[in-house]
């Protein structure tokens with residue numbers, strides 16, 4: 296059996312999305328900035344996509360959507376763009392959390408070299424930021440609060456509307472990296488007081504290399520990429536027309552059946568978690584209830600995440616031990632460490648992330664092979680022997 300269970304890293308392109316994109320890679324290859332027909336058809340497609348994305352996230356106006364090369368660029372632009380603008384007003388403090396994606400954390404770190412001070416909020420053992428912690432961290436000189444909507448490793452969904460309200464009342468701008476949340480939980484930027492929001496197509500069956508940043512009207516943001524007048528002179532570069540069309544189509548499709556998919560995936564997820572918790576010295580990382588429907592993240596003491604992944608690969612299962620960006624390094628995930636897990640436990644983690652394409656039969660198979668692999672790996676693990684001898 297072949298099982299793809301790494302949908303938090305990326306998803307398969309939907310055939311319907313590919314079909315929607317194809318004309319813009321072939322017949323309508325024109326540059327949207329040009330005046331002849333094959334260009335204007337491409338321009339219309341980009342503007343239709345912008346309207347679709349705006350509608351799907353509850354934005355007031357299509358002009359609040361800016362297309363980017365993906366989630367990383369959207370995060371970089373939002374944070375650098377706002378902070379550099381705010382620095383001119385003497386505001387040089389950022390509030391974020393300890394378990395953000397590196398596209399946020401590394402940008403905040405970089406900004407400390409430009410004179411910014413960063414507050415990293417705790418996410419506690421359940422992997423949830425506390426709105427009152429945000430409130431208490433806000434200062435006179437706070438330029439931006441950036442808290443992710445849903446975590447990419449442990450799938451915990453943050454109380455974004457509450458955080459948004461606190462920021463709005465305090466007059467501080469609020470950005471959220473919603474890359475994992477878009478199409479998986481209902482989002483409305485107006486109701487949730489979100490000022491800037493990042494998303495990317497390849498996490499919901501769209502193409503790689505295309506994302507968007509929502510910037511609420513009136514929010515001042517410095518450009519990240521200067522050049523031509525595309526995206527109303529705020530983000531230069533010839534539009535990725537097919538990518539943009541694909542992003543909007545993928546979003547439309549995924550949001551259309553979100554409720555039904557959520558119910559199905561939540562059931563599958565809970566059955567898998569329940570079964571895997573029968574393994575001795577296993578634990579679920581992050582809250583069970585405030586969790587993306589398709590996310591399972593568990594630790595099995597006494598084994599290395601990498602060995603577990605290799606064994607699973609041999610059984611036809613594609614999974615992850617944390618974020619794709621850190622696998623390959625032997626450092627334990629900063630996300631698991633932020634939950635307060637000790638290093639040796641954080642090493643033995645497994646992330647399985649599911650999409651519409653996964654089935655109950657696959658869950659049956661995982662419930663059979665994972666306990667076998669864990670038992671086998673523990674049978675020659677000195678660490679496991681040590682744990683058992685200390686019982």
Ligand SMILES: *Cc1c(COP(=O)(O)O)cnc(C)c1O
Nearest residue numbers: 365366367396398447474475495
């Ligand atoms: C995947 C991911 C990103 C990066 O998006 P790209 O389009 O790959 O640049 C950023 N944030 C989160 C939470 C992600 O899961």
